[in-house]
Amino acid sequence: MQNTLPIKLFAAILISSFLSGCGVLAVGGVVAGASVMADRRTPAVQAIDKGIELEAGNALGKRFGDGAHINVTSFNQKVLLTGEAKDADVKSQASAYVKAMKNARSVFNELIVGPNSTFTARANDSYLESKIKTQMIFTEKLPSNSMVIIAEGSSVYLMGILTQNEAEIAKKVASNTSGVKDVYVYFDIISEAEKTRLEKQGKADESQPNSAPQQ
Structure with a gap:
């Protein structure tokens, strides 16, 4: 039983490596290709989203250290914050920082106040x-x-x-x-x-x- 999680996690990573591409994935004789479509964001917006994630992720990590575990996800310039913050003040500061970023058009703060x-x-x-x-x-x-x-x-x-x-x-x-x-x-x-x-x-x-x- 102790090896169950690592095996599942390895399988998940392997599946994700296939699903993140645009090729055809065959599993158990079933081919899945039709549902894999191109990203509907423009290349420019994809680059902006990646920039938001990197900038905000690095800045918040340096600012709060072990006082928070914050995941920053940006899609079409809508930014989602998930993870944990040690208190409501940290949660509020994280939201304020991202809202001030020029390329973030909206921010959804779903941080949970509690331990990492x-x-x-x-x-x-x-x-x-x-x-x-x-x-x-x-x-x-x-x-x-x-x-x-x-x-x-x-x-x-x-x-x-x-x-x-x-x-x-x-x-x-x-x-x-x-x-x-x-x-x-x-x-x-x-x-x-x-x-x-x-x-x-x-x-x-x-x-x-x-x-x-x-x-």
């Missing part, structure tokens, strides 16, 4: 995230690569750019996953017409891999 989570708890969170993403990628017509999944204990947070129908499916898939108690969604809802436009744009970008400006 253990390594085992964080490993379980990673496993749950991968388990949900596995379910997402095997769900027909669900753009799993245009979503991000964050698990904290039995709570799951979903961010992404989806149609209303896709959003409802994604929330249902997450809610029905074993180990999940609550699901919170922070989606940007788009129309079917906008979905079509973004998918056409994504295909055009894929056909021009060298179209980025040269330095």
Whole structure:
């Protein structure tokens, strides 16, 4: 029984390495490729999101040290803070810092006031995230690569750019996953017409891999 968690975690990491790409994943003779779509964010916004995560993550880590364990997730410039803060003041300061960042258009502070989570708890969170993403990628017509999944204990947070129908499916898939108690969604809802436009744009970008400006 002592080796159960490491084995599960290894499997989760292996699955995630497949799911994060745009290739075809074959498991047990079943091929999953149709549901793996390109990220609906523009490359510029993806870069901005990564910058927000790195800047805020490093700054908050230096400011609070062991007084907090803060995960910063940015998707389409909407920023989610999860983890733990030792008191309400630290939680408030973390939120204020991110809100002051010029590229953050909205901030959702879901920090829990309490002691930092253990390594085992964080490993379980990673496993749950991968388990949900596995379910997402095997769900027909669900753009799993245009979503991000964050698990904290039995709570799951979903961010992404989806149609209303896709959003409802994604929330249902997450809610029905074993180990999940609550699901919170922070989606940007788009129309079917906008979905079509973004998918056409994504295909055009894929056909021009060298179209980025040269330095």
